[in-house]
Structure formats: C-alpha cells, structure tokens
Amino acid sequence: MHPAPSVIIFSTISGLGFGLMLFLGLGLPDVNGWVAAVFATVALGLAVIGLLASTFHLGNPKNAIYAFSQWKTSWLSREGIVSILTLGTFFIYATLWAFMDMRIPALGYLASALAMTTVFTTSMIYAQLKSVPRWNTAVTPLLFLLYAAAGGALLSNQMTVALILLGLVFAFQSLAWMQGDTALTRSGSSIETATGLGGLGKVRLLEKPHSGKNYLLQEMVYVVGRKHAAKLRVLSLLLVALLPALLILLTEVNHVIVAVIMLSHIIGLFAQRWLFFAQAEHVVGLYYDAR
Amino acid sequence: MTQLPTSTEKKLGLVIDLDTCVGCHACEISCKGWNTVEYGAPLSDMDAYGGDPSGTFLNRVHTFEAKAEGCASQTVHFPKSCLHCEDAPCVPVCPTGASYKREEDGIVLVNEDKCMGCGLCAWACPYGARELDQMAGVMKKCTLCVDRIYNDNLPEEDRIPSCVRTCPAGARHFGDFADPESNVSKLVAERGGMDLMPEQGTKPVNKYLPPRPKADVNGTQMPALEAQSEEITGFLGWLDRTLEKI
Numbered sequence: 001m002h003p004a005p006s007v008i009i010f011s012t013i014s015g016l017g018f019g020l021m022l023f024l025g026l027g028l029p030d031v032n033g034w035v036a037a038v039f040a041t042v043a044l045g046l047a048v049i050g051l052l053a054s055t056f057h058l059g060n061p062k063n064a065i066y067a068f069s070q071w072k073t074s075w076l077s078r079e080g081i082v083s084i085l086t087l088g089t090f091f092i093y094a095t096l097w098a099f100m101d102m103r104i105p106a107l108g109y110l111a112s113a114l115a116m117t118t119v120f121t122t123s124m125i126y127a128q129l130k131s132v133p134r135w136n137t138a139v140t141p142l143l144f145l146l147y148a149a150a151g152g153a154l155l156s157n158q159m160t161v162a163l164i165l166l167g168l169v170f171a172f173q174s175l176a177w178m179q180g181d182t183a184l185t186r187s188g189s190s191i192e193t194a195t196g197l198g199g200l201g202k203v204r205l206l207e208k209p210h211s212g213k214n215y216l217l218q219e220m221v222y223v224v225g226r227k228h229a230a231k232l233r234v235l236s237l238l239l240v241a242l243l244p245a246l247l248i249l250l251t252e253v254n255h256v257i258v259a260v261i262m263l264s265h266i267i268g269l270f271a272q273r274w275l276f277f278a279q280a281e282h283v284v285g286l287y288y289d290a291r
Numbered sequence: 292m293t294q295l296p297t298s299t300e301k302k303l304g305l306v307i308d309l310d311t312c313v314g315c316h317a318c319e320i321s322c323k324g325w326n327t328v329e330y331g332a333p334l335s336d337m338d339a340y341g342g343d344p345s346g347t348f349l350n351r352v353h354t355f356e357a358k359a360e361g362c363a364s365q366t367v368h369f370p371k372s373c374l375h376c377e378d379a380p381c382v383p384v385c386p387t388g389a390s391y392k393r394e395e396d397g398i399v400l401v402n403e404d405k406c407m408g409c410g411l412c413a414w415a416c417p418y419g420a421r422e423l424d425q426m427a428g429v430m431k432k433c434t435l436c437v438d439r440i441y442n443d444n445l446p447e448e449d450r451i452p453s454c455v456r457t458c459p460a461g462a463r464h465f466g467d468f469a470d471p472e473s474n475v476s477k478l479v480a481e482r483g484g485m486d487l488m489p490e491q492g493t494k495p496v497n498k499y500l501p502p503r504p505k506a507d508v509n510g511t512q513m514p515a516l517e518a519q520s521e522e523i524t525g526f527l528g529w530l531d532r533t534l535e536k537i
Binding site: 001057058059060061062063064066067068069070072073074075076077080125128129130131132187188189191193194195196197199200201202203204205206207208209210212213214215216219220282283284287288 | 293294309316319343344345346347348351352353354355356357358359360362364365366367369371380382383384385386387388389404405406407408409410411413414415416417418419422423424425427428429430485486487488489490491492499501502
C-alpha cells in the first residue's frame with residue numbers, strides 16, 4: 001500500500017497525542033496548574049495536528065462532513081466521531097484540571113477510555129481489510145494500542161510503565177512481522193484464484209492492461225523501497241524501543257534525556273509506520289503479477 | 292445507507308466468457324467513452340499527451356497465460372470490472388454514505404455528491420474495481436450503465452451496458468442472476484461460471500466462464516526442428532569456417 005506521508009503523520013502523531021491523554025486522564029503525572037496545562041496542550045496539539053494531516057489525502061475534502069454519518073458500518077466514520085468526542089471530553093477535563101484546580105477523576109477515566117477507543121477505531125480501518133492479508137489480524141489493533149500507550153507513557157514520564165509497554169511493542173511487532181511475511185500466502189489468494197484459471201495450470205501475467213501507471217498500482221501495489229525493509233525493521237525496533245529502554249535503565253532521566261528518548265522513539269515510529277504501509281500487499285497486485 | 296441489503300429483488304450483472312474474449316479492449320474503450328460523457332464526473336486522463344500518461348478506467352483487460360506441466364501454454368484475455376458483489380466489501384467501509392448497493396437490482400453505485408475521496412472503498416475491494424479520479428477527486432466505478440439499461444430514450448437494443456453492446460466477439464452478456472431462466476443464469480449453469488477470489492467471501496454477482504477444455508492442448512504444437520548436421524559449402528561454408536577460427 002502507498003505510504004502516504006499524511007496518513008503516516010496522522011496515525012503516529014495523533015497516536016502519541018491520544019496515548020498521552022490516556023495517562024493524563026488517569027491523573028498521571030500528578031501535576032497541576034500550568035504544568036498540567038502544558039501536558040494537556042501537548043496531548044491536544046498532537047492529536048489535532050494528526051487529525052488535520054489525515055484530511056490532506058482526501059480527494060474531495062468538501063464532503064468530509066458526511067464522514068460522521070455512517071457509524072453503523074464504517075470504522076472510518078466511527079473514528080471521526082470518537083475522536084471528536086475524545087477531544088471534547090479531554091478538553092473539558094483538562095480545562096477544569098489546569099485552570100480551576102478541579103480534577104474530576106471520572107471525567108478523566110472517560111477521556112482515557114475514549115482516547116484508546118479512538119486509536120482502536122483507527123487500527124480497525126486497516127485490520128478490517130480482508131484484501132490486505134498482512135493487516136487483517138488482531139495483532140494490528142493490539143500494536144496500534146501498544147504504540148500509542150508506550151508513546152504516551154514516555155511523554156507523561158511514566159518510565160516504569162513505559163519500559164513494560166516498550167517490551168510488549170518489541171515482542172508483538174516482531175510477531176506481526178513474522179506472521180505478516182506469510183499472510184498473503186496463508187490467505188489462500190493467488191493469481192490462480194484471482195483469475196479462476198488455476199484449473200488450466202500455472203498462471204502468469206502475459207500482458208498488462210496498459211503500459212503506463214494507474215491509480216491501483218500507485219495506491220495498492222507500492223513496491224518502492226521495499227528492498228530496504230529488513231534494515232528498516234532493525235532500525236525501527238532499535239530506535240522505537242531499545243534505545244529508549246536503555247536510556248531509561250542506564251541514565252538519570254532528565255529533560256535532555258527525555259528529549260533524546262522522544263526523538264528516537266518518534267523516528268523509529270515513522271519507520272515502523274512506513275513499513276506498515278509499504279510492506280502491506282493488496283491482493284489486487286495478483287492481477288498484475290506483483291505483490 | 293452503507294448497510295448492505297440482505298437480499299436484492301434482482302441481481303443484475305455480467306457474464307464474461309473467457310473462451311470467446313479476443314482481448315481487443317473494445318469494451319474498455321466504449322466504457323470509457325460512455326462514462327466520460329454520461330453518469331457523474333468524467334473519467335479524466337492525466338498528462339494524456341505527455342510522457343507519463345495515466346487515466347481512470349472502469350474496465351481493464353488483462354492477458355494471462357496458463358500452462359500446465361508438460362503442456363503448451365494457453366492465452367486467456369481477461370476483462371475486469373466491478374463484480375457488483377452481494378457482500379460488497381467496498382460499501383460498509385464508506386464513512387460518508389456515498390457508496391451503496393441498490394435493493395431493487397443489486398447495482399453498487401457511488402453518490403459523488405457525498406464522496407470525499409478517501410479511497411478506503413478502493414482499498415477494501417480485492418479486485419481493483421474502483422479508481423479515484425485524479426481530477427474530480429471522487430471514486431469512480433462501473434455503474435452497470437444504470438443510465439442505459441433503464442433509459443427509455445434509447446432504442447431497446449441499446450438498453451444494455453456499453454461494454455456488452457460493443458463487444459464484437461459476443462463475450463459479454465448482461466442479465467438478471469436472480470432469475471434462474473435468464474440468459475446469464477443458463478450460461479453459468481451450462482458452462483460452469485465461476486467466482487473470482489471466492490476465498491475473499493465477497494459473493495460476486497458477475498461470473499466468468501472458463502475457457503472450454505481443449506481436446507488436445509498439445510495437438511497444435513509443431514515437432515522440434517532437427518539440428519543442422521550436413522556440411523555447409525560455398526560462401527556460407529567459408530564464412531562459417533572463418534568465424535570459427537576468429
């Protein structure tokens with residue numbers, strides 16, 4: 001699948017924002033006044049920047065308002081609705097907390113739950129697609145939630161929790177890649193089932209329908225840069241989980257170290273999300289003898 | 292809107308005969324022509340006269356080769372467009388309600404006045420039947436020529452999809468699969484009409500007729516030529532010997 005920068009930025013940055021909301025909603029860290037205001041602004045800022053970025057890949061944004069209407073069937077619609085609810089709830093909670101010194105735990109828990117629900121709805125947009133076998137697994141939502149929570153723990157300075165979450169990220173990301181590499185084969189779809197010609201023997205594409213490019217190939221049969229995938233996987237795990245974990249364990253964590261940890265985590269996260277898209281094979285590629 | 296109907300009164304769709312299709316691409320071109328001037332936003336081309344042209348098509352013709360071990364290969368031309376699936380995965384994912392499947396005849400359509408061009412329906416379709424028009428920014432797909440088949444202003448013989456009307460080989464058939472006595476239902480029963488990627492669980496309405504079995508796939512193969520063994524004389528012989536020495 002095409003790794004559109006807008007979608008990568010959206011899912012990573014907003015994930016971090018909603019992850020931070022998870023902890024702030026739980027009352028962590030235990031701060032108030034302007035410090036709480038700064039934390040809340042960072043959380044809202046990241047979530048809103050991410051959500052705005054997601055609108056950049058729309059072909060016809062003037063109709064985006066209708067996207068809140070189909071919550072009965074569409075995960076994308078649910079994501080839109082839940083994200084607005086989350087932002088609203090968290091905004092009220094944070095305003096009362098930071099400016100009126102009135103932290104309402106119940107409202108905070110609600111904001112935390114909504115924040116994780118938003119991340120879950122985002123992940124289901126991908127996980128629901130049978131046409132992309134690599135994404136069509138329960139590990140997809142699990143990973144999105146883990147990444148968001150781990151990033152939120154780092155941002156909210158909950159380093160012990162962060163260590164556990166980074167460990168889980170490491171484990172489940174490795175599992176996702178191992179499973180993912182055989183997902184298309186295991187899905188049972190092949191050029192033979194795609195064409196229905198398997199009965200005649202081994203099938204191959206003799207001639208493409210057109211000599212140029214097309215939307216399908218650009219959007220769903222994206223293969224550029226895949227050759228670097230193995231290196232990027234190692235780099236991503238190193239930066240997203242290992243280096244932050246080592247810094248937490250081996251150094252006295254201060255503001256400079258936290259900045260280094262966040263920078264490392266975010267770069268690793270971009271690499272991970274790029275791979276998530278670039279390595280996802282859509283079954284339509286079978287009609288083009290490509291994966 | 293994006294909830295799929297549990298059943299539809301009619302199941303309108305196409306039968307595509309892979310035995311008969313000659314791969315001329317006429318269906319593709321007539322589709323492009325009709326749908327550029329009729330229903331919804333035109334099917335645009337980008338850089339049409341430049342070095343890197345591309346464009347929106349609702350129907351594309353691939354050509355495949357099938358070869359069994361020890362047999363000669365067979366060439367199969369393969370037109371592909373929306374299959375108007377009963378369990379269309381493109382419809383429920385739509386966030387705006389632009390995508391829908393009609394209860395009366397099962398046609399899957401896009402309401403361009405609601406489409407925001409997010410492209411998720413194209414991702415959900417395993418067949419590559421939907422393309423986001425790069426100029427209009429809205430999703431385009433086969434309408435089964437809904438603006439022809441019910442159009443009383445057209446002569447009766449034209450009230451079929453443009454691709455079917457155009458096909459010079461008679462490889463495309465249009466009809467109602469809900470009626471077991473229809474032309475398409477009979478063809479499917481007689482010729483073993485099949486679904487594409489049945490494992491995706493989409494229950495396509497359109498069916499493909501596999502190529503008829505050949506009596507002898509290898510029958511038309513020429514025997515391999517014997518290697519040239521006799522001594523070559525004259526100029527060619529001299530050339531052969533000289534080249535050998537170099």
